Amino acid sequence: MVENYLLEQFVAFAEHGTLSKASEGLHISQPSLTRSMKKLEDVLGVSLFHRENSKIALNETGKIAAEYARRALDANQEMIDHVISFDRSLRTVYVGSCAPLPINDIISTLQERLPGKTISTEIVTDDEKLITGLKNRSYQLVILHHYADENALFCQRFMEEQLYFSVPEDHKLAKKKSVTFEDIKGLRILMDRNVGFWMEICRKELSPEDLLVQDSFDAFNELVQASKLPLFNSDRFLSRGYEAPGRISIPIEDETAHASYYLTCLTSEQKAYRSLFNAVRGNVLQNPH
Amino acid sequence: MVENYLLEQFVAFAEHGTLSKASEGLHISQPSLTRSMKKLEDVLGVSLFHRENSKIALNETGKIAAEYARRALDANQEMIDHVISFDRSLRTVYVGSCAPLPINDIISTLQERLPGKTISTEIVTDDEKLITGLKNRSYQLVILHHYADENALFCQRFMEEQLYFSVPEDHKLAKKKSVTFEDIKGLRILMDRNVGFWMEICRKELSPEDLLVQDSFDAFNELVQASKLPLFNSDRFLSRGYEAPGRISIPIEDETAHASYYLTCLTSEQKAYRSLFNAVRGNVLQNPH
DNA sequence: GTCGATTACGTATTACGTAACAATT
DNA sequence: AATTGTTACGTAATACGTAATCGAC
Numbered sequence: 001m002v003e004n005y006l007l008e009q010f011v012a013f014a015e016h017g018t019l020s021k022a023s024e025g026l027h028i029s030q031p032s033l034t035r036s037m038k039k040l041e042d043v044l045g046v047s048l049f050h051r052e053n054s055k056i057a058l059n060e061t062g063k064i065a066a067e068y069a070r071r072a073l074d075a076n077q078e079m080i081d082h083v084i085s086f087d088r089s090l091r092t093v094y095v096g097s098c099a100p101l102p103i104n105d106i107i108s109t110l111q112e113r114l115p116g117k118t119i120s121t122e123i124v125t126d127d128e129k130l131i132t133g134l135k136n137r138s139y140q141l142v143i144l145h146h147y148a149d150e151n152a153l154f155c156q157r158f159m160e161e162q163l164y165f166s167v168p169e170d171h172k173l174a175k176k177k178s179v180t181f182e183d184i185k186g187l188r189i190l191m192d193r194n195v196g197f198w199m200e201i202c203r204k205e206l207s208p209e210d211l212l213v214q215d216s217f218d219a220f221n222e223l224v225q226a227s228k229l230p231l232f233n234s235d236r237f238l239s240r241g242y243e244a245p246g247r248i249s250i251p252i253e254d255e256t257a258h259a260s261y262y263l264t265c266l267t268s269e270q271k272a273y274r275s276l277f278n279a280v281r282g283n284v285l286q287n288p289h
Numbered sequence: 290m291v292e293n294y295l296l297e298q299f300v301a302f303a304e305h306g307t308l309s310k311a312s313e314g315l316h317i318s319q320p321s322l323t324r325s326m327k328k329l330e331d332v333l334g335v336s337l338f339h340r341e342n343s344k345i346a347l348n349e350t351g352k353i354a355a356e357y358a359r360r361a362l363d364a365n366q367e368m369i370d371h372v373i374s375f376d377r378s379l380r381t382v383y384v385g386s387c388a389p390l391p392i393n394d395i396i397s398t399l400q401e402r403l404p405g406k407t408i409s410t411e412i413v414t415d416d417e418k419l420i421t422g423l424k425n426r427s428y429q430l431v432i433l434h435h436y437a438d439e440n441a442l443f444c445q446r447f448m449e450e451q452l453y454f455s456v457p458e459d460h461k462l463a464k465k466k467s468v469t470f471e472d473i474k475g476l477r478i479l480m481d482r483n484v485g486f487w488m489e490i491c492r493k494e495l496s497p498e499d500l501l502v503q504d505s506f507d508a509f510n511e512l513v514q515a516s517k518l519p520l521f522n523s524d525r526f527l528s529r530g531y532e533a534p535g536r537i538s539i540p541i542e543d544e545t546a547h548a549s550y551y552l553t554c555l556t557s558e559q560k561a562y563r564s565l566f567n568a569v570r571g572n573v574l575q576n577p578h
Numbered sequence: 579g580t581c582g583a584t585t586a587c588g589t590a591t592t593a594c595g596t597a598a599c600a601a602t603t
Numbered sequence: 604a605a606t607t608g609t610t611a612c613g614t615a616a617t618a619c620g621t622a623a624t625c626g627a628c
Contacts, residue, residue: 001293002365005593008290020607032594034609039593044369046376054601054607061376068368075364076291079357080333087335087350294618309582321619323584328618342626343582 004076006040007069009033010048014058014066092118096130097143099123099196101236102159102261106143106280113276123196134266141273144262145197154270155262158280162235163198163257164249168228171248178251181205188212190231192220198232201256293365295329296358298322299337303347303355381407385419386432388412388485390525391448391550395432395569402565412485423555430562433551434486443559444551447569451524452487452546453538457517460537467540470494477501479520481509487521490545 009026013033016022023030037056041048048062058066093114097103103121110119122139124130130142134153148155165179173179185206191213193199202211212229214220224231224244233242233249243249251257263280265273298315302322305311312319326345330337337351347355382403386392392410399408411428413419419431423442437444454468462468474495480502482488491500501518503509513520513533522531522538532538540546552569554562 001297001362002369003292003294004290004365005292007365007368018607028593029595030608031596031610035593038609044372044376046372051608054603054609056608061372061379064375065368065372068364068371072361072364072368073290075357075361076293076296079296079354079361080291082357083333083335083350083354086353087333090350307582308584317618318620319583320585320621324618327584340583343584344627345583 002040002043002072004073006036006043007073009036010040011066011069011073013037014062014069017057019056088118091116092120093141094139095119095121095141095143096124096133096139097121097196098125098127098130098145099143099161099198099259099261100194101161101234102143105159105236106263109279110141110276113279114273123194125197125200127197131264134264140265140269141276142264144264145259147260147262148264152267153264154267154277155264156277156281157260158263159261160235161259161261163201163252163259164233164235164238165230165252166233166244166247166249167230169246169248171228171230173230173250174248176250178253180253181257184230186210187230190214190220190223190227190229192217195232197259202232205254205256291329291332291361293362295325295332296362298325299329300355300358300362302326303351303358306346308345377407380405381409382430383428384408384410384430384432385413385422385428386410386485387414387416387419387434388432388450388487388548388550389483390450390523391432394448394525395552398568399430399565402562402568412483414486414489416486420553423553429554429558430565431553433553434548436549436551437553441556442553443556443566444553445566445570446549447552448550449524450548450550452490452541452548453522453524453527454519454541455522455533455536455538456519458535458537460517460519462519462539463537465539467542469542470546473519475499476519479503479509479512479516479518481506484521486548491521494543494545 009022009028012026013019013022016025019033019037020030023033026033037049044065046061046065048059048065050057050059093110095103095110100123103123107119107121124133127144127146130139130144131148131150131153133139134142144155147157165173165184167174173183176183188210189202189206189212191199191202191211193213193215194217199213212223214223223229231244235251237243238249263277265277270277298311298317301315302308302311305314308322308326309319312322315322326338333354335350335354337348337354339346339348382399384392384399389412392412396408396410413422416433416435419428419433420437420442422428423431433444436446454462454473456463462472465472477499478491478495478501480488480491480500482502482504483506488502501512503512512518520533524540526532527538552566554566559566
């Protein structure tokens, strides 16, 4: 068995070409490297270098040894990476959601009810992908906008969201009590790309080319301020007083403009998340629709 | 970077199941192992064991870590094996020969003229395989029984051998001055398997089923003593006085019963073996045919 | 009481740095 | 002169063994 610190120093020499350069890279002294290289030759019982006066270079055996040493170090690093990654995965709850808003709403409850766990969240537009991910353990929890009627899944409604249409006060629709997707068809509408499944809804109900989709939230926000273009809003934002200045938000009548969110886990893991599900049940009771 | 002595001890524990058994296998004390395992957890920043009172076992992370640790150790061992093997190959001259006798004759000269080298010899019946091996560097030197007329090969005759037929003194052929393969056809003949290309010659000139081939030289020798079966001999043995008691050896007239041996190397390596070739040239001059 | 694991302490190894030296450029 | 590698020596880190302690079967 050859200790890895020797191989590490050996590979560093092979890459730097001289002991002094390598010793700098390794943050050790040159004499220390000299000794290590001799020790490596000693434990292998093999000559690895051409030495003449103040020159040292790999010989043929040394070149081969450097190759294999790299592989041995790679295997070592691979072990470290995999073990640390697996260990982290044990402490992490992966949450997939069909939309960003329910994540914002539930994240503090997650942290409170899953103490010591790291919460990792991801937006996935397609409910089916979320369910698949739940089953293959890519996610421990997913947030759907449909009830999942399967024995293997434990599914609980925990939040509602109503889509609003936001226009400048002087817009021709500003006076209306409510609108339909039909009413706003043909208008160019500003949208943030990161809205999860809502993007699908809007594409279906309106003409995709009318949607001015912004990749970054910053760009979207800037355009909200700088333009009079209509956009979508949500009761969850409005109830917290989030309304762009000089705009009015009007509820959209269509059924598809209303969403119910369902927190879902595997039935087999239901027990581990009991406290969490109890906590979010309170939510929906306070906001009955 | 995790040092290999830790991985070695960790894998030993994974295999033995308890620290005490593992420490015995490793020839270290139990307390030392306890500390090493803690250190391993410390450098990885990860828990690897279930501990309760005087019990310790791998947890899930530990099982995965053991797998990867094994691979890392394997990569390390692989490096050691390959480097040592390559180093040895640099100090070794591999010699292939079409027959055992010329090897015996030349081996002391090889050792004398290739100081510091390990001589590794092998009998290969087929001259073509020897030439191929020379070209792909499996052999540095080969001994052929035909001249190799190629620019890439340097080929020098260095020894002759004459095949004799050895019979008991009271054998019907014992009085003859010489015999031919034709004369001895039909006789059952005792043979050692390890005679190189001579086996091919005998198979061609005689009936293969008449050859009583012995796998081990000991068995062959025993049968020579215990039986009156005829066998082959060689002028090289006879000139040193090797003759089985109560037997007479008669030269075989056929051309195929005479062999010339050619020491051969790659022309590109001729220089490295100049002294050797000069030394064996003396041989053939003393024994002109 | 025995066996297995851990803790505490002393020791021996050894990897490292500093300083001095030798040899090239 | 500046750079590179080696040797000599002292030091600090650390891996190990021994002895003692704790728990469980």
